[in-house]
Amino acid sequence: MPPGLPRYDYFDHDADTGVIGRGVTLQDAFVHAAEATFALMCDPITVAQDERIDVEFEEPDPELALVTWLNLLLAHANERGLALGCFELARDGHRWRGSAWGEPWRADMERGTQVKGATLTALHVTPQGDGWEARCVVDL
């Protein structure tokens, strides 16, 4: 990962927002892209790690894997009514296994904007320096 750059960041899009995750490994970059995505909905520091979500999928294309990873997290968080703040991802060839931790939405949580889904727009997973950068536009 290039020194001095934050592990997650955002880029501009007219109606929505672009998320960026950076990491030493591809999996790290994806984890940080998930942090960027869920930080749009609430501050991850305020989220307790009481409940866990597990996701598993097979995808040979790293770019489609990023979108699939984010969309599975969004779907399961939405389904279970959870705010998520912590993520983990492992990869074995084309097989991806990840987990996320969070808690049910509390009335006193400061809310941001709901992310509807990760899109294929401005979707790039590329080597950057000694690490990786993963980015795409998320629909708000």
Add this chain to the structure above:
Amino acid sequence: MDIAKLHSIDPWTWTVPRTPGDTRHEARLYGSRELLAAMDDKVLEQITNVARLPGLVGAALAMPDAHWGYGFPIGGVAAFDPEHGGIISAGGVGFDISCGIRCLRTNLTADDIAHKAAALADSLLDQIPAGVGVEGSLRLDANELDTLMAGGARWAVEHGYGSADDLPYIEEHGCVDGAVPAHVSALAKKRQRGEMGTLGSGNHYLEVQRVAKIYNTRAAEAFGLAEGQVVVSIHCGSRGLGHQIGTEYLVSLAKAASRLGITLPDRELACAPIQSPEGQQYLGAMNAAINCALANRQILTHLARRVFTHHFRQSQLDTLFDVSHNTCKAERHKVDGRERLLYVHRKGATRAFGPDHPSLPARYRQVGQPVIIGGSMGTGSYILAGTAESENRAWSSASHGAGRAMSRNQALRRWRGRAVVDDLDAQGILIRSHSMRGVAEEAPGAYKDIEEVAAATEHAGLARRVAELRPLVCVKG
């Protein structure tokens, strides 16, 4: 956008010149020079990409409020012929399938509600589930959702939400044909379990508005509108169910396009021939989501009526019209004098049938379909009427909103939510929201000039202005 890249047909109609040998269809943009100059270059790229899709009929069109979307520009309209290899595209519909606006006219004036406006605003925030992570009181299992997806707003009426009198004033009379709940995944249904009757977040809102100006007396009379009257607009969509359908089919259609040898200029244009199994599956799921959105706005209409009745015992809120923005609909249109069945994608665009269209309720038959252009919470909205001319110009389509002038990140850097609320309060506009971040992202200054969008929509012949609405109370998701 660099205007020099466009050829002007007239002051409101622009086309992207083709290079010699380029076989794509025409890419056409509607709007004033100023609106087009303010658009991102990506709009040009995206509408030109749409013009390369198989089975396109006529031009790929961008409405005056167009902005950078994903695959299609937001404000993009394109019609495809299933008999000539026409495709259906998940990127041409979007994630929030059938996101739209329900407009209710009331028997109240702005003066009637002025003394209770703050209490009304508080009650609306309390009773209308809004914002990320907020669920509604209605919980449905998968079987109940299947019935809802087949029935749309009719299902909601049958379950005590609103009245059958609402149905003629909703597109497709509240229920689109062709919904196939079996093509909606179990995960999509699980996401929707607690989401019926919820507003969502982002640019979704429930707004109490005052009719500030009448442009067309005859159409306003037909719509039941008069200056000073209070109307209520509800902007929301198909919630988690639609998002999940969009998510799943975006990837599966991208893979289908690759397998079927469809060359996509942008992967986000994920599509399949309408008549292919993949195309039919998406169509069935998307129609199910349209019905979900229609039912959702019907339930929210019921909740809004309950709040108004609590504060104003004699109040009456009648559905003026309900329009959807993110859809692909099977419609009959005349092409070179012959009627053909086309699948019209409207991504961030409103259907705008002109006078005498057989689908319109008798009340509006002579003046055309109500078209609602939603604006920012500080500037207002417009009601227009569809024109006969729009059929030839844009498959009877018009703008849907003001369109963003800057990104959400830029808005967050420029405004603080609390300050936006205070500023609007000083102007007599009451904002209620669970998200100050959301308010900052949606600050009025982050949007384009809606007056210019509405005027350009009229000058381009897409719809004509009937009334201008100004916000009084806005509940933001």
